[in-house]
Amino acid sequence: xxxxxxxxxxxxxxxxxxxxxxxxxxxxxxxxxxxxxxxxxxxxxxxxxxxxxxxxxxxxxxxxxxxxxxxxxxxxxxxxxxxxxxxxxxxxxxxxxxxxxxxxxxxxxxxxxxxxxxxxxxxxxxxxxxxxxxxxxxxxxxxxxxxxxxxxxxxxxxxxxxxxxxxxxxxxxxxxxxxxxxxxxxxxxxxxx
Amino acid sequence: xxxxxxxxxxxxxxxxxxxxxxxxxxxxxxxxxxxxxxxxxxxxxxxxxxxxxxxxxxxxxxxxxxxxxxxxxxxxxxxxxxxxxxxxxxxxxxxxxxxxxxxxxxxxxxxxxxxxxxxxxxxxxxxxxxxxxxxxxxxxxxxxxxxxxxxxxxxxxxxxxxxxxxxxxxxxxxxxxxxxxxxxxxxxxxxxxxxxxxxxxxxxxxxxxxxxxxxxxxxxxxxxxxxxxxxxxxxxxxxxxxxxxxxxxxxxxxxxxxxxxxxxxxxxxxxxxxxxxxxxxxxxxxxxxxxxxxxxxxxxxxxxxxxxxxxxxxxxxxxxxxxxxxxxxxxxxxxxxxxxxxxxxxxxxxxxxxxxxxxxxxxxxxxxxxxxxxxxxxxxxxxxxxxxxxxxxxxxxxxxxxxxxxxxxxxxxxxxxxxxxxxxxxxxxxxxxxxxxxxxxxxxxxxxxxxxxxxxxxxxxxxxxxxxxxxxxxxxxxxxxxxxxxxxxxxxxxxxxxxxxxxxxxxxxxxxxxxxxxxxxxxxxxxxxxxxxxxxxxxxxxxxxxxxxxxxxxxxxxxxxxxxxxxxxxxxxxxxxxxxxxxxxxxxxxxxxxxxxxxxxxxxxxxxxxxxxxxxxxxxxxxxxxxxxxxxxxxxxxxxxxxxxxxxxxxxxxxxxxxxxxxxxxxxxxxxxxxxxxxxxxxxxxxxxxxxxxxxxxxxxxx
Numbered sequence: 025x026x027x028x029x030x031x032x033x034x035x036x037x038x039x040x041x042x043x044x045x046x047x048x049x050x051x052x053x054x055x056x057x058x059x060x061x062x063x064x065x066x067x068x069x070x071x072x073x074x075x076x077x078x079x080x081x082x083x084x085x086x087x088x089x090x091x092x093x094x095x096x097x098x099x100x101x102x103x104x105x106x107x108x109x110x111x112x113x114x115x116x117x118x119x120x121x122x123x124x125x126x127x128x129x130x131x132x133x134x135x136x137x138x139x140x141x142x143x144x145x146x147x148x149x150x151x152x153x154x155x156x157x158x159x160x161x162x163x164x165x166x167x168x169x170x171x172x173x174x175x176x177x178x179x180x181x182x183x184x185x186x187x188x189x190x191x192x193x194x195x196x197x198x199x200x201x202x203x204x205x206x207x208x209x210x211x212x213x214x215x216x217x
Numbered sequence: 218x219x220x221x222x223x224x225x226x227x228x229x230x231x232x233x234x235x236x237x238x239x240x241x242x243x244x245x246x247x248x249x250x251x252x253x254x255x256x257x258x259x260x261x262x263x264x265x266x267x268x269x270x271x272x273x274x275x276x277x278x279x280x281x282x283x284x285x286x287x288x289x290x291x292x293x294x295x296x297x298x299x300x301x302x303x304x305x306x307x308x309x310x311x312x313x314x315x316x317x318x319x320x321x322x323x324x325x326x327x328x329x330x331x332x333x334x335x336x337x338x339x340x341x342x343x344x345x346x347x348x349x350x351x352x353x354x355x356x357x358x359x360x361x362x363x364x365x366x367x368x369x370x371x372x373x374x375x376x377x378x379x380x381x382x383x384x385x386x387x388x389x390x391x392x393x394x395x396x397x398x399x400x401x402x403x404x405x406x407x408x409x410x411x412x413x414x415x416x417x418x419x420x421x422x423x424x425x426x427x428x429x430x431x432x433x434x435x436x437x438x439x440x441x442x443x444x445x446x447x448x449x450x451x452x453x454x455x456x457x458x459x460x461x462x463x464x465x466x467x468x469x470x471x472x473x474x475x476x477x478x479x480x481x482x483x484x485x486x487x488x489x490x491x492x493x494x495x496x497x498x499x500x501x502x503x504x505x506x507x508x509x510x511x512x513x514x515x516x517x518x519x520x521x522x523x524x525x526x527x528x529x530x531x532x533x534x535x536x537x538x539x540x541x542x543x544x545x546x547x548x549x550x551x552x553x554x555x556x557x558x559x560x561x562x563x564x565x566x567x568x569x570x571x572x573x574x575x576x577x578x579x580x581x582x583x584x585x586x587x588x589x590x591x592x593x594x595x596x597x598x599x600x601x602x603x604x605x606x607x608x609x610x611x612x613x614x615x616x617x618x619x620x621x622x623x624x625x626x627x628x629x630x631x632x633x634x635x636x637x638x639x640x641x642x643x644x645x646x647x648x649x650x651x652x653x654x655x656x657x658x659x660x661x662x663x664x665x666x667x668x669x670x671x672x673x674x675x676x677x678x679x680x681x682x683x684x685x686x687x688x689x690x691x692x693x694x695x696x697x698x699x700x701x702x703x704x705x706x707x708x709x710x711x712x713x714x715x716x717x718x719x720x721x722x723x724x725x726x727x728x729x730x731x732x733x734x735x736x737x738x739x740x741x742x743x744x745x746x747x748x749x750x751x752x753x754x755x756x757x758x759x760x761x762x763x764x765x766x767x768x769x770x771x772x773x774x775x776x777x778x779x780x781x782x783x784x785x786x787x788x789x790x791x792x793x794x795x796x797x798x799x800x801x802x803x804x805x806x807x808x809x810x811x812x813x814x815x816x817x818x819x820x821x822x823x824x825x826x827x828x829x830x831x832x833x834x835x836x837x838x839x840x841x842x843x844x845x846x847x848x849x850x851x852x853x854x855x856x857x858x859x860x861x862x863x864x865x866x867x868x869x870x871x872x873x874x875x876x877x878x879x880x881x882x883x884x885x886x887x888x889x890x891x892x893x894x895x896x897x898x899x900x901x902x903x904x905x906x907x908x909x910x911x912x913x914x915x916x917x918x919x920x
Contacts, residue, residue, distance in 0.1 A: 072739025076723035081746040
């Protein structure tokens with residue numbers, strides 16, 4: 025690494041160009057997020073009520089306020105490539121409290137949709153897709169749960185696709201229609217071999 | 218074409234003109250055109266309005282078209298018709314072409330009708346022979362990108378205006394005398410200032426206040442920003458002036474019951490609520506020598522009934538017989554009828570003064586005034602509706618108004634700032650700005666309440682000054698310090714040590730044991746969520762129109778905006794006027810205002826309200842209805858329809874006919890549109906004139 029002249033490699037990252045340029049802004053990104061989310065993120069005045077309400081914010085680098093700001097400015101790449109996008113728990117506390125009546129949760133979901141179109145998605149989300157495809161549940165029942173349920177006097181399996189397995193093909197049909205399963209399989213294979 | 222002609226024939230026979238003419242051949246009947254006007258010669262003047270109009274349509278095409286419209290005797294265009302040279306064009310054309318009417322195609326009549334009426338008058342015509350064609354607001358501005366469409370629409374508008382102008386008549390405004398008295402409703406700082414100004418200008422002024430004392434919200438405040446004057450100290454001299462002014466007739470504990478009449482002659486009925494206590498004058502009138510309330514307070518000491526004192530925001534007790542605070546004007550006790558148990562102990566201790574009459578009943582007083590000012594003020598938004606901040610759920614969450622009372626030396630704690638849960642002085646205090654303001658959720662208020670930033674800065678200052686070691690935290694979105702010396706005040710408070718956190722508080726949790734509060738916010742400048750433990754939270758709650766505003770405004774015929782604030786005639790150029798002639802607005806009832814703005818607005822309203830009184834008479838637009846007595850069947854159905862009680866049935870030549878009180882009539886047309894016999898003639902909006910307009914539109918100018 026001759027160009028760092030002996031400095032640690034991190035310097036290159038530290039000294040990178042951090043300007044926001046006009047070209048970074050894509051108004052059509054704002055439009056498509058608004059359309060998918062059916063909300064009005066362009067009305068955000070950055071008060072921070074969302075981040076202050078967020079259970080993820082105090083425990084991570086996830087800042088819902090910054091994501092909404094990126095939508096306002098149309099910073100598509102910055103928003104969709106930020107791995108924090110996937111840290112929203114979709115608890116909807118921000119949506120409850122937003123004084124501008126924006127639904128930040130739905131804005132995040134819209135951006136996740138757009139990211140997935142570019143194959144940007146963590147593998148654990150894809151594994152959830154695979155689990156839903158095979159069992160009808162994102163988090164399928166397991167032996168520990170079954171034992172606990174029986175102990176509490178309930179049936180070992182809940183009255184869902186776990187009990188009525190004949191409904192699983194219907195769920196699979198929906199996922200197939202949107203090629204969700206096929207895409208999930210493909211991306212998981214690419215990443216994990 | 219044949220069908221169209223039939224329509225035209227039908228419509229023209231519908232008009233009243235012909236019918237009236239037959240019945241009254243001798244003198245000119247209502248709605249009849251003088252013979253000369255049969256050959257109408259209308260001048261059409263097309264305004265470019267810079268590029269406002271000319272930029273969106275083909276002025277030349279419109280001008281060429283206008284020349285082909287029947288009755289048009291002259292057409293011209295000019296860059297700015299409203300300018301002096303533009304008006305000179307109209308003036309000259311009237312003389313040179315012997316015009317009988319003028320059409321200006323320009324902006325909205327609301328903006329420039331008076332200008333062009335004057336120009337028409339200066340040209341030697343009756344000003345009411347002017348008609349405006351709106352080709353700006355209703356055309357060029359909204360069809361900015363449709364050159365062809367807006368050109369065609371302008372042609373239509375001009376053709377329609379010419380059709381009406383051809384049938385316009387000479388009208389003469391009616392002059393009515395103005396009663397040399399005014400009324401001010403609400404005696405807060407706005408109403409007091411307006412009343413003092415009017416009184417000092419020599420006008421008899423009735424000042425109506427619904428609570429037992431004057432002073433309003435300002436008397437509840439401790440200090441005022443940015444000068445830190447003691448609010449009561451600067452207010453009480455004005456209160457005393459109001460009480461002493463020979464020209465002010467003060468009516469406290471009174472409400473406006475009904476309003477009749479019109480500018481210059483309002484008949485107002487005041488309900489003097491029974492306060493159960495006689496003034497010395499009232500006592501004297503009853504023959505009680507040296508009696509009446511002198512404010513000694515013996516009754517209050519004796520009264521066994523305890524109630525929350527609303528002046529102290531419920532934080533202090535008062536008795537069923539009470540004064541709100543020691544500086545009340547007038548110094549006169551009032552009995553809370555809801556709370557009084559009629560034990561009559563007060564009557565006994567009052568003794569020979571005989572000031573107390575527990576059976577007193579509401580009294581109605583009628584006064585006549587020329588103009589009126591509404592100064593009905595504001596209330597605090599019920600901030601408990603924003604549940605996330607826990608007001609009324611957590612003891613140590615208070616409103617700013619409660620803070621004012623707690624820090625005030627005459628307040629419930631004698632000025633010792635303590636928190637409600639345990640009476641201990643707080644060490645860390647959070648101020649929440651925009652609490653319920655700038656809120657588009659439908660729960661709070663969408664507007665900025667305008668004075669919360671500044672009073673919260675002041676609160677922070679008061680804490681730092683009074684209680685060394687206290688740390689105020691100000692949670693804000695934007696600090697709006699736009700007034701004179703306000704930004705400097707912001708600088709000073711920051712210098713004094715208040716911490717400003719740029720983030721809106723999302724929610725508050727209470728520690729059930731210590732009653733301390735956890736304040737959650739995003740420090741948006743640091744980009745970190747924060748959880749701050751404080752001892753006291755002060756909510757800078759939004760303000761809203763006072764509870765009685767809606768009832769009172771309806772009595773005076775004043776409109777309100779969507780959020781309930783009273784609507785001014787023009788937000789920039791007529792902020793004190795209303796759409797009801799003779800009724801004006803002062804203070805925060807028109808929208809949130811701080812004290813300097815309130816006083817300025819009150820002085821403006823007083824000045825505006827004094828003008829008609831000093832002039833002595835007002836000219837009313839001659840748009841009133843007139844009864845064509847030959848056609849009137851005397852059914853009287855119009856009488857009840859009239860929203861202004863301007864109509865009455867009278868006996869004439871042995872039969873009943875309707876009669877219009879012209880000064881009361883606003884020309885709304887309700888009666889004229891309804892009259893089954895077509896016996897009501899609406900000046901300036903007469904049936905033949907309107908039918909001519911409709912024909913001109915539908916028939917496209919073909920005859």
